[in-house]
Amino acid sequence: MLLQTLISVQALNDALEQENTVILDCRFYLVDHKKGRYEYEKGHVPKAIFVDVHHELAGKETELTGRHPLPEQEDFADQLQRWGIDQHSRVIVYDDMGGAIAARAWWMLSQQGIETYVLNGGINAWQQQGFPISMDNVIPERSFYRYQVSFPWQITEQKIVENFELDSFVLVDARAKDRYQGENETIDPVAGHIPGAVNRPFSDNLIETGEFKTKEDLLREWNDVASSGEPLVHYCGSGITSCHNVLAMNYAGLSASKVYVGSWSQWAKRMLKAANITS
Template identity: 60%
Template sequence: MALPTMVSTAQLHTLLEQDDLVLLDSRFYLNDLEKGRKVYQQGHIPGALFVDLHHQLAGTETAFTGRHPLPEPDALAQTLASLGINNNSQVVVYDDMGGAMAARAWWMLVQQGIEVYVLNGGFGAWQKQGLPIEMGVNQPAPTEFRIKVSYPWLVTEEDVVANFEADRFQLLDARAEDRFNGMNETMDPVAGHIPGAINRPFMNNLNAEGLMKSPERLQTEWGALLQHIEKPIVYYCGSGVTACHNVLAMNYAGLEAKHVYVGSWSQWAKRMQRMMQEHSI
């Protein structure tokens, strides 16, 4: 069954008056955790609610997790209820990075059976079309209904370790090519990539205007990359965020993709650092 993926600015504009629409602004900046909320208050698509990727769509980072572990199922269920999301909601998520941040929310919600889409081109495309923008903070209409949250598409660190012997899946890294190759690593304590992984930077899913490439173009590009791989693909990145953009792009192209190693390189680098420290003793 095909997953919902993208809507255009024109499509969203026609949806704004729907009672079951929940519009989420998921703008997020790793170097300034408060900026997303600030830019939301300065201007957003009418009716949008701000959702905080770092605090609402992620759990607490520890010495043994990646930067953005998934929240506990009960915590996400509470967040969804506080935003007014139930099984009948139609959710649209946007950001200002070509869907790189919005895709995390999409991936988390779509596996709950929620009808959720990413706005193609995000806030920038909406502004470019000269469509309405409002300021301030919208208040959600919470629901008492609780979605039973689970993460069937989650791949864990233990799964990745076991795969070195089991060889059940192929890892695919969404980070930029230089970081994949161990260069210009400024975020994690160890540079490089997980052994055996291949690379497809998520930015390659976008055209020059910051829109998702056409399904046909994506199908051709992804098909060329994966043509000799017969195993299922598990997607990862730096912290389990932009990997979701590759999953989104694959589904937009009509190709099957679901599983994400959420700990990603930020968790794996901590593992490598611990191993190096143990061997140096």
């Protein structure tokens, strides 16, 4: 089943006055968690609600998880209510990184059955085309509807381990090539990639403007990645930008949904633990 994927800035502008439209500003910066709120306050799409990615799209990191584990299901059900999302909502998410961050929200909401789109080109495209910017701090009215949240599209660390024997899927690493090759690791304590994984940087889904490549180009490129015919499971550093590859595949017309949320940041902890045991 293919998912809803992208929406244009013109279509978003047309949807602004529709009562069921919910807009989420997902700007996030790994080295400065306060910057997202700062950028939101400087100006955002009208009606947009600020999303604290680190706390509202992720749970608390532990010694056993990656850097951005999924939140507890009941916590995320509460969060959906706080954003005013109900069974009639049409949600549009955006960032300023070509959808690299917003795709995480898209992936989490889509598996709840919520109609969700990523703004193609993000707020950069919105501003470049001259659409209005607001500085209002939007506080939504809490929804009465409560979703029964689940995350059926997540792949656990145990499934990754089992796949070394079962060989039932191919892992796709969404990080930049140098990090995949272990040449420039400045975030996680161990460099490299999960054995057997192939590399498809999420940035390869985009053109220079930060908008997505054409469906035709993405279909051709992703068919090359999926040439073995086995299902793909996506991962990255902490389970955020991997969702961008899921988004790109669906936009190209290819079914995809599975993400190893723990990603390299969890796998690196596993490697460190193993090294300590054997040393």
